[in-house]
Amino acid sequence: MMIRIIAMLGCCLSAVLSAAQKKPSIILFIADDLNQQDVGCYGNKDVQTPNMDLLAAQGMRFTRAYAASPMCTPSRSAIFTGLYPFRNGCQMNHFTVRPGVPNLPDFLKSLGYRVVISGKIDVSPRDNFPFEVTGEEFGRYEPIENRIDRKKETVRMIREHFQSRPQQPICLIVAPWLPHVPWFPHKDFDPQKMKMPSYLADTKETRGALASYYQSIRAADKMLGEVLQAVDQAGQTNNTVLMLTADQGAQFPSAKWTVYDKGLRVPLVVRWPGHVPSGAVSDALVSLADLTPTFIDIGGGAPVDSLDGSSFKDVLVKNKKQHHAYIFAETSVEPHYWYNYTPARSVITADGWHYIKNYHPGERFITHIDKVERNEFYFDSWVEDARQNSHTKFLLNRYSYRPPEELFNVNRDREEFQNLADVPAFKDILKEKRALLKKELLKQGETDEMILEGPLPEFADKSYTIRQNKSASGLSFNKKLWNPDTLYIAAYLEGIDKGGVVCDYFNNFKLFAYAGKIGVLLADSSIWESASLPSGSGHLVLRLSAQGDLDIQFDHKMVLSRKLNKDLTKIKAGYVTCGKLQGKEAAGRLQSYQGKISDLRFIMNELSGNP
Structure with a gap:
């Protein structure tokens, strides 16, 4: 009788381990402050990103992936909770989520995953996010030399996990401070030979800053290559979903901190051999708030109806063409005393419209860029150049001052230079998108009065x-x-x-x-x-x-x-x-x-x- 019981237990254990083996491991590489357009596979001819490009060639590249917030902590809080900022509680940078908000480690641990974060964490309270933590040295802001994970803690984690726990799937978040400022000094780029993006003023100082930003992107790409190699050497390529994204856009005017396209649109590339076709491109509209629901789905979990995000697994494996009809994004900027409180709420629709409501249009928009950049200071050159260059003047005013409402046709105006909110021909579309934002805010439970007050003394x-x-x-x-x-x-x-x-x-x-x-x-x-x-x-x-x-x-x-x-x-x-x-x-x-x-x-x- 005892032998039969032991045999039955052995069969049950074998079945559990077999089920665990069938679940793919998941690795999410989060670049820090990276515009979608600044990656080679998205069309940039100046920056070299061979590993990001290889990942795209082996998997699916999303063209319409957006952050829920253009700032580090709120964006990552949305990524790890599947909830928009108001719903998870983290709207301003450097704030916490609400007590007890369920999140990625909670969900995936219940599905048998080991959940680890390597590098930058930037969500809090820490005890509310039960990640296993590695790579703490390169997860610190400074010195910047540590940002490339000099001790190779990430690679060691990958190797040791698959050696010591081959039966357990892992969800590993790789999060370097790259290409976040301070940028690495540029050595591989000639600032005078680069093509300047049209949303940046063409000054000598800006070219130098862009070259240093590209240098830091190159460092991020090299680190991604080390991760890819470690997975391949462990023999886990075919059973690992490997994703690349960024938390928000680059620290340039009208990008990070703003809900303009350059602040929100991020790279999203997914490789899953045997499930995701190689070289695929998807125009489905997705939010980074969809990542946690997608990971739950990939791990075999049931949908969590209380989340704002939803799984895009069917886009990956069933070639589904559409995902969201619209997505939401917001900024409540930073709590620093030298910022002005200039919140905005926005919706982006699958048919290519972007509506923005600015809640304190009389306030000047101020960020780190104006006075306290950590290196490669270029903003004064914009102010000087704007005195005689009409395009620079337009860019400077666009960054510093916002009208109450903005409406852009992103299909025709990717740079979002033409605000159609006051154009009579688009009044019906404006009314429709305004109502859509109102509906979304009502759904989340946030009122205009709450937004106007904000979390400030x-x-x-x-x-x-x-x-x-x-x-x-x-x-x-x-x-x-x-x-x-x-x-x-x-x-x-x-x-x-x-x-x-x-x-x-x-x-x-x-x-x-x-x-x-x-x-x-x-x-x-x-x-x-x-x-x-x-x-x-x-x-x-x-x-x-x-x-x-x-x-x-x-x-x-x-x-x-x-x-x-x-x-x-x-x-x-x-x-x-x-x-x-x-x-x-x-x-x-x-x-x-x-x-x-x-x-x-x-x-x-x-x-x-x-x-």
Whole structure:
């Protein structure tokens, strides 16, 4: 009897392993800030990308693949969750997704995959994305010499996985900081002999920047070649789906950070021998939010109806010609204090129309490009050239200022130079696409009022407010100005019997009102709290000095006084929140606030200013 049971278990185990073997491994190579048009197989004659071109010759090249956001963190969050930015919670660069959002590692691990990321991660909170991590050295921003994975950790991961776990499929994300700025100095390109893209001003400085960008693309291509070779040497070519894409377009004006074509349209190439025909080209409209659903489908999982993206596996293996009727993309730009908040929402349709709604058209569009590029600074040459060159002036104004609405026929105007929104002949198309965007925003649950407000502090003289269930990044503050010797936090609280976290102040401390008590939780986990309070509602005033003297008043009475003996007043990396923790859910004192927080204000040095 025991022998029969063992035999049956052996058969079951064999069946499980056999099923796992049938699932293909998946490798996704994500280039960083790469325009579709800047790859050889997409028609660029100057940059050399032999490995990307080889991949296209052996697989399928998509001509209409778009990012959901033209910035690193929101785009990658959409890639790994299958949800558009508002739905996953990451709309501004360097923000987190909402707590508990399911994502690629969750989905594929449940299907038996080992899920690994090598290099740049750039999604958070990290514990919400349970990737196995390798290549941490080349995943750092600097030094740029590490970006080529000098220790060959990615190649070693591929080799060791197929040697040690031949029965288990792997999903490996290869994510170098290439060709993200700072670009490598150009040595293989002559700036004067290159063809200038029409969306860039033709100045000496821009040519030098373009040559360095191309040099970094070449480095990315070489790294892709190492990945291809490692898969081939492991004998796994025929059972590996290998994809190339980019998170968004290049860091040039009217590309990255914008929802113009150059910001959103990215390369997408897929090789899967025996399933995807060689040298195929697809014009199907796809979003990078489709990648996670496609991986689930390839791995044998059931469709996840709650996702915004959908699998394009049938485009790959059944030669399906169409995918989406339209896709959505957005920008909420960066939280840096020297940016202006200039959000935009857009839809791109399968029939070739691109509609954009700009929510603060009176604000100048400002990014890193204007003043703080890390190298190859060229923007001043545009400003100078615009004084006498009408095309450069057009490009400069197009980058810096946006009308309320834009409508482009991308089939005829790939550069998106001709805004048709005010042309009477296209008023019906404008109305139709405007309604389509409104329908999509309603579906996602985002209103115009939400977009106009954005995730930024509301500043006043030496103070700022954060609305309940909102947060702001430390990047939104000029720390030379916001450097309090004494910090005040004031609000009106209701429902402190249930309550929860009132605010997290840049991980320095968390202020809570819970179970009828008010207190602070410090980074070292020490807790200081009041006695039980008779009133469930009242005015709160916290005073904290740079010397660590803490006083808290509630309902006009002193309820807590302590000497913390450390400076917790300064703004640092992280977030300041109102009524929640950023990207996390907790219980008890740190649960999301269950009552109402009105007018939470952070005040520097004195409660009332001088008129």
